[in-house]
Amino acid sequence: MAKIEITERQAIDDGELVFSTVRASGPGGQNVNKVETAVELRFDVWASPSLDDETKRRLSRLAGSRLTGDGVLVLFAQRFRTQNRNKEDAIARLVALIAKALEREKPRVKTRPTLASRKRRVDSKVKHGATKRLRQSRED
Numbered sequence: 001m002a003k004i005e006i007t008e009r010q011a012i013d014d015g016e017l018v019f020s021t022v023r024a025s026g027p028g029g030q031n032v033n034k035v036e037t038a039v040e041l042r043f044d045v046w047a048s049p050s051l052d053d054e055t056k057r058r059l060s061r062l063a064g065s066r067l068t069g070d071g072v073l074v075l076f077a078q079r080f081r082t083q084n085r086n087k088e089d090a091i092a093r094l095v096a097l098i099a100k101a102l103e104r105e106k107p108r109v110k111t112r113p114t115l116a117s118r119k120r121r122v123d124s125k126v127k128h129g130a131t132k133r134l135r136q137s138r139e140d
Contacts, residue, residue, distance in 0.1 A: 004091060006098050012050040017094075018042040019087060024078040038078035041090040046071035051098070059101035073097075 003011040024038035045056050045067065063073050077090035113121075 004095065006095055007102060010050070010098075010102060012048065012098070016043060016048055016050065017091070019090075021083055024086075035083075037081060037083050037086060038076065039083060039086040039090050041075040041077065041087075041094060043073045043075075043094060044071060045073050051101075054104075055098075055101050059098060062097060062101055 002014045004014055004017075005011045018041070020040045020042075021036040022038045022040060023036050045051070045059055045063070048056070051059070059073070060067055060071070066075060067073050073094070075090045075093055077086040077093070079089055080086050
């Protein structure tokens with residue numbers, strides 16, 4: 001089986017992808033009514049042996065509504081007029097999504113505000129209060 005390269009260290013088998021073709025919607029004249037140029041790509045995220053569990057969780061979160069209840073990622077490509085270009089587009093979008101899921105988020109390190117930043121914050125609040133005080137009308 002051929003491999004689809006995600007990164008230099010990560011790849012998935014093309015056998016894990018299931019393609020189906022349908023007629024594309026939108027303008028296009030007679031071509032739209034005759035030819036099935038739109039491509040639907042299905043990738044079973046949870047059954048994939050190529051991805052680790054952490055990546056599968058991140059990919060599921062990133063996929064959102066494109067993920068079915070069974071854990072199958074569905075991408076629909078109809079941007080181009082030919083079936084091959086739409087197939088390439090669907091694969092490219094899948095690769096980009098998996099590559100994003102492979103990136104681990106850097107954990108946030110808690111820091112305390114510096115003395116200078118606290119002083120700037122208080123000074124700006126005092127200045128804002130003074131401006132508001134000047135706008136008040138006073139009755140003598």
